[in-house]
Amino acid sequence: MSPVRLGLVGFGRWGRVLMANMEHHPQVCPAALASRQADAPVPPGCHVVAHWRQLLEMELDGLVVAAPPAVHAEIALAAMERALPLLIEKPLTLSVAEAQALAAAGNGLVMVDHIHLFSPAWRRLKQLAPDLGPVRSLAGVAGNHGPYRADTPVLWDWGAHDVAMMLDLLGGLPDRIRASRAERRQMPEGVGETIALSLDFGTVTATATLSALMDKARRFTVTCENGTLVYDGVGPVKLALDGKEVEVAPRQPLEVLLDEFASAIRSGSRDRSGLDLGVRVVEVLAACEGQLP
Numbered sequence: 001m002s003p004v005r006l007g008l009v010g011f012g013r014w015g016r017v018l019m020a021n022m023e024h025h026p027q028v029c030p031a032a033l034a035s036r037q038a039d040a041p042v043p044p045g046c047h048v049v050a051h052w053r054q055l056l057e058m059e060l061d062g063l064v065v066a067a068p069p070a071v072h073a074e075i076a077l078a079a080m081e082r083a084l085p086l087l088i089e090k091p092l093t094l095s096v097a098e099a100q101a102l103a104a105a106g107n108g109l110v111m112v113d114h115i116h117l118f119s120p121a122w123r124r125l126k127q128l129a130p131d132l133g134p135v136r137s138l139a140g141v142a143g144n145h146g147p148y149r150a151d152t153p154v155l156w157d158w159g160a161h162d163v164a165m166m167l168d169l170l171g172g173l174p175d176r177i178r179a180s181r182a183e184r185r186q187m188p189e190g191v192g193e194t195i196a197l198s199l200d201f202g203t204v205t206a207t208a209t210l211s212a213l214m215d216k217a218r219r220f221t222v223t224c225e226n227g228t229l230v231y232d233g234v235g236p237v238k239l240a241l242d243g244k245e246v247e248v249a250p251r252q253p254l255e256v257l258l259d260e261f262a263s264a265i266r267s268g269s270r271d272r273s274g275l276d277l278g279v280r281v282v283e284v285l286a287a288c289e290g291q292l293p
Contacts, residue, residue, distance in 0.1 A: 004262045005031040007055040009075055010066035011040050013147070014089060018066055019043075021254050027262035032058055056082055062109075062265050065089060068151040073098035077105055085109040085265045087257075090160040091152070091285065092278035099282040102275065109269050111261055112278035114164035116218070116231075118257040120249040121238035125222065125229050126169065128241065133225030135204050138166055140220045143211035148190025155179075155195050155292070156285055158210040163281045165220055165231075166199060166206045173280060174199035174206070179288035185213060197288055 006028050008019060015035075022030040023043045033042055034052040042048060049055065052075055055063060062085040065075050073093050079086050085108060092112050093099045102110070116122050129135065140162040149157060167173070176199070183194040194211040218233035230240045239246040264271060 003027055003029040004061040004265050005029050006062050006064055007032040007060045008064045009034045009052040011035040011037055015066035018064060025258045028258050031060060069094050070151060073102060076102055080106040080108055083108045087111045087261050089113050091156050092282050094156060096283055096286045099279040103279045107270050109264050110272055110275040112274045115253045116161050116165055116233055117168055118253040120251050121231055124239055124248045125231050128229060129222055129224060132227040135224050137223045138206035140208035142218050143214040144216040146189060146212055148187060148192060148212060154193040154210050154212050155289055159285055160281055162208040163284045167277060167280055170201045174201050176200035177287045179291040181292050
C-alpha cells in the first residue's frame with residue numbers, strides 16, 4: 001500500500017517536527033512543503049513551494065496546516081473548496097466567527113491536532129475513568145519557559161490542549177467560566193504570562209494553570225469518586241492511578257495521529273468530530289479571553 005501524499009504548510013518549530021515525523025512514518029509521504037524558506041531541509045522527493053496556494057494545484061491526498069493560527073481559516077476554506085482532507089494545528093482559529101465558518105463549510109475530512117488526545121496514555125485514562133465512579137474534579141498544569149509567541153498568546157497556545165482534554169472527557173460546554181492573569185512579565189524573548197482558568201461543568205470544576213514562566217510541565221489530574229488518575233505528557237510515567245504506574249502502549253501521540261489521518265484519507269472518511277471539538281475549544285478560549293484585562 002502506497003503512503004498517502006501530504007502537503008505541509010509552515011516550517012516553524014512544530015512544522016519541522018511534523019516534517020520529521022512524516023518522513024519516517026510508513027503510512028505517509030511528505031510530498032510538498034509551502035514555506036518562505038526556499039532552502040528548507042526536506043527529504044528527497046519533497047518539493048518546496050513559496051506559497052500555500054501552490055499546494056492546492058498539486059496531486060496531494062491531504063494537507064497539514066502548521067501555519068500561524070491567524071491564517072488557518074483562509075487556508076482551510078480554500079482546501080475545503082477542493083475537498084482536500086485537512087489536518088490543522090491547534091488552535092483551530094483565534095476567532096469564534098472563523099471557527100464557525102469552517103464548521104459550516106463543506107463536509108470533508110477535517111482533523112485538529114489536539115495532540116494529547118492521540119496519546120495512548122490519555123486514551124487509557126478515558127477507558128479507566130468510568131470504572132472509578134463519577135468525576136469530581138479536573139486539574140491541569142501546563143507550561144514551560146516559553147515559547148514567547150507574538151501570534152499565539154499563552155491562553156491559546158497552552159490552553160487549547162487543556163480545554164480540549166476537559167471537553168473530550170466531560171463532553172458539552174462549561175456552564176460557568178472564570179479566567180484571570182496571575183502574572184505578566186517582559187522577557188528578553190517576548191512577553192510571558194501565567195493564566196488561571198476555572199470551568200464548571202455542572203457539579204464538576206475543571207481548573208488549569210497555564211504559563212510561559214515555569215519549568216516544563218504537562219499534567220492533567222482526574223479525581224473520581226473512587227480513585228485519581230494523573231496523565232503526564234512530559235514525565236517518564238505517562239499515566240498513574242492512585243500513585244501507581246499504569247502500563248500504556250509505547251507509541252508517540254504524533255505517530256498515532258498520522259496513522260489515523262492516513263487511514264481516514266484512505267477510507268474516504270468525512271469525519272468532522274475533530275473539527276466540531278476544535279470549534280468548541282475556540283468558543284471556550286474566546287470566553288476566557290474576554291475575562292482577561
